[in-house]
Amino acid sequence: MAKIFYLPVTFILDFETEVFVDNYPLFVVRSILGNSLRRICCISHTKKCDECEYNKTCTYASIFETIIDSNNQLLPGTNRSSHPFSLADNCQIQLKNEISQFSFTITLFGTSIKTLPYIYAAFVRAGEFGMFKNRTKFKVSDVLINEKSVLIDELQIQNDINPFIFEYINSENNYSGEILVELKTPLRFKTKGKYSIDFSAEDFFKALFRRYKTLMMLYSENLTEEIQNYNKCNSEIVERKLFWKDFSHYSTRQKNAMELGGVIGTFKLKGSFNDFELALLNLAKISNAGKNTVFGLGQIDYWEKLR
Numbered sequence: 652m653a654k655i656f657y658l659p660v661t662f663i664l665d666f667e668t669e670v671f672v673d674n675y676p677l678f679v680v681r682s683i684l685g686n687s688l689r690r691i692c693c694i695s696h697t698k699k700c701d702e703c704e705y706n707k708t709c710t711y712a713s714i715f716e717t718i719i720d721s722n723n724q725l726l727p728g729t730n731r732s733s734h735p736f737s738l739a740d741n742c743q744i745q746l747k748n749e750i751s752q753f754s755f756t757i758t759l760f761g762t763s764i765k766t767l768p769y770i771y772a773a774f775v776r777a778g779e780f781g782m783f784k785n786r787t788k789f790k791v792s793d794v795l796i797n798e799k800s801v802l803i804d805e806l807q808i809q810n811d812i813n814p815f816i817f818e819y820i821n822s823e824n825n826y827s828g829e830i831l832v833e834l835k836t837p838l839r840f841k842t843k844g845k846y847s848i849d850f851s852a853e854d855f856f857k858a859l860f861r862r863y864k865t866l867m868m869l870y871s872e873n874l875t876e877e878i879q880n881y882n883k884c885n886s887e888i889v890e891r892k893l894f895w896k897d898f899s900h901y902s903t904r905q906k907n908a909m910e911l912g913g914v915i916g917t918f919k920l921k922g923s924f925n926d927f928e929l930a931l932l933n934l935a936k937i938s939n940a941g942k943n944t945v946f947g948l949g950q951i952d953y954w955e956k957l958r
Contacts, residue, residue: 653863653878654818655871657937659758660767661741661795662774669749670787675898677738677947678911679782680755685715687773687780710769713762719869733865735763737944740836752792755947758937761870764814771808817937819930821879828957830886830920830932835950837896837913840941848895848914852922853884859931862940862949879927886922893918900946911943924957 692711695703706712719732741754759767774791781788794802801809832855840858842850850858860881867878897912932953939949 653867653871654816655760655866656764656814656816657758657760658764658767658796658812658814659739659756659937660770660801661754661756662791663793663795664753664774664778664789665792666751666753666787666789668787669751670783670785671749672746673784675746675900675947676742676753677740677755678898678900680738681946683777683780683782684757684770684773685711687777688714688769691769691773691776710766714766714770732869734945735760735870737939737949738947739939739950740947743835753789760866760938761872763870764812765810767812768808768810775805817934819879819927822926824926825923826925826929826957827923828921828955829889830924830957831917831954832920832932833917833952834893834913834915835952836939836948837898837911837915838941838949838951839911839913839943846913848893850914851884852886852888852920855888855920856884856928856931857881859935859940862938862944863931863934866934866938881927881931884928886920886924886928888918889921891918892916911946911948913941913948929955 688711692709694709695705700706700709700712700716701718703709703712706716706718712718714734714736717732717734737758739756739758741756742750757770759770771791771794778789778791780786793800794808796812801812803809838858839846840850840854840861841847842854864878893914893916895912896915897910900909900911932951935949935951936953938944939947940951941949943949
């Protein structure tokens with residue numbers, strides 16, 4: 652059985668005045684969260700995180716640097732891994748518009764769930780510095796889990812919250828029919844070594860499987876069996892209304908502007924599906940899929956007609 656604890660937390664930000672959205676909002680959310688969390692947590696500003704003796708206990712390092720032993724099974728030779736959170740835009744805001752409120756969800760995985768008070772404090776502090784080009788200040792007006800507020804007051808948030816559980820138990824059930832998939836934000840994954848809009852059903856499920864494997868190996872508690880491999884796809888894409896969408900992003904680490912793009916739209920799968928493929932789709936709805944999920948990319952939804 653593969654099982655992972657997760658916690659989707661919705662933040663509602665109220666701006667002092669209407670703000671002009673000049674960049675994809677979740678890129679900005681990720682940036683201000685990282686900067687504010689580092690100000691709160693870092694006690695050794697002269698060192699890089701991977702050289703710091705406190706990186707095993709630092710909330711910022713665990714969330715945004717996610718340093719692992721280079722002698723690991725998932726990515727041998729690298730000391731960085733996928734971060735234990737993903738972002739989702741609840742508003743689907745269009746660029747070049749003015750807004751007075753913004754709502755988004757950060758989903759935490761595994762032990763990062765315990766860092767929620769730090770994340771809340773980081774957003775409260777970030778509100779004093781503001782966001783978007785004009786640095787418009789904001790307040791965190793509410794924090795919701797399962798549509799219920801978890802704020803005690805402006806300075807406190809509940810910390811005894813029971814997380815949700817995603818789990819998959821091996822089974823041999825098969826279903827036939829159709830599945831309509833919506834790619835709500837750009838999905839980025841490589842097919843034959845390059846990003847492409849022309850992918851197959853098997854390519855898609857393999858991308859979902861890579862996300863599943865990463866999360867389970869890094870953040871599953873008490874993983875008692877080897878990760879099930881994804882072998883054969885018995886479905887095909889019979890309809891597609893897909894296009895490529897780019898977002899501009901400035902990387903402070905690489906000191907360079909870049910395009911973060913992917914596939915958006917809908918497509919229909921037809922054929923035979925097993926329980927494992929349905930589990931992969933369910934996890935993708937929770938965690939996003941593909942690359943750059945911490946920027947809000949790879950948001951997925953789906954509807955099934957199976958028998």
